[in-house]
Amino acid sequence: MSTAVLERELDDLVLQLKGLVHVRALLEDRGASAAELAAHSDEIARVRTELAESVKESRERMPA
Numbered sequence: 001m002s003t004a005v006l007e008r009e010l011d012d013l014v015l016q017l018k019g020l021v022h023v024r025a026l027l028e029d030r031g032a033s034a035a036e037l038a039a040h041s042d043e044i045a046r047v048r049t050e051l052a053e054s055v056k057e058s059r060e061r062m063p064a
Helices: 003-029 034-061
Strands: none
Touching: 003 034
């Protein structure tokens, strides 16, 4: 995978994570159920993990 592709993937994950965090805050403000908030929290955790793995992968692929 090229550096440009990895950068794009990281950018997309960061954008997705930001969106999820904002939507969760909106849901909380609007009185969403605990189940809805938990589902968003779970997805935030999943995307964070994916982002961390992608960062690790990109560092491993960078030339020394």
